[in-house]
Amino acid sequence: xxxxxxxxxxxxxxxxxxxxxxxxxxxxxxxxxxxxxxxxxxxxxxxxxxxxxxxxxxxxxxxxxxxxxxxxxxxxxxxxxxxxxxxxxx
Numbered sequence: 001x002x003x004x005x006x007x008x009x010x011x012x013x014x015x016x017x018x019x020x021x022x023x024x025x026x027x028x029x030x031x032x033x034x035x036x037x038x039x040x041x042x043x044x045x046x047x048x049x050x051x052x053x054x055x056x057x058x059x060x061x062x063x064x065x066x067x068x069x070x071x072x073x074x075x076x077x078x079x080x081x082x083x084x085x086x087x088x089x090x
Contacts, residue, residue, distance in 0.1 A: 032055060034056075037055065053076045056076070
């Protein structure tokens with residue numbers, strides 16, 4: 001996707017186009033773009049938040065998981081708890 005197409009997609013999303021938000025979430029997840037996922041999650045996208053948790057877990061990005069959990073994301077808190085439990089078992 002070109003920069004122009006991406007900018008247009010972001011504009012559509014900013015105007016409340018849920019399809020555009022969904023496309024941005026999908027693209028960001030494919031590119032492992034934490035920044036884009038954060039921006040979308042901070043804008044209220046639950047799908048972006050879920051993808052962010054999943055990506056942070058895959059990359060074992062504990063700082064990102066802690067940031068999300070501190071912001072009230074239960075899924076991130078659950079992942080952190082699971083990782084702590086696994087570490088304690090080792």
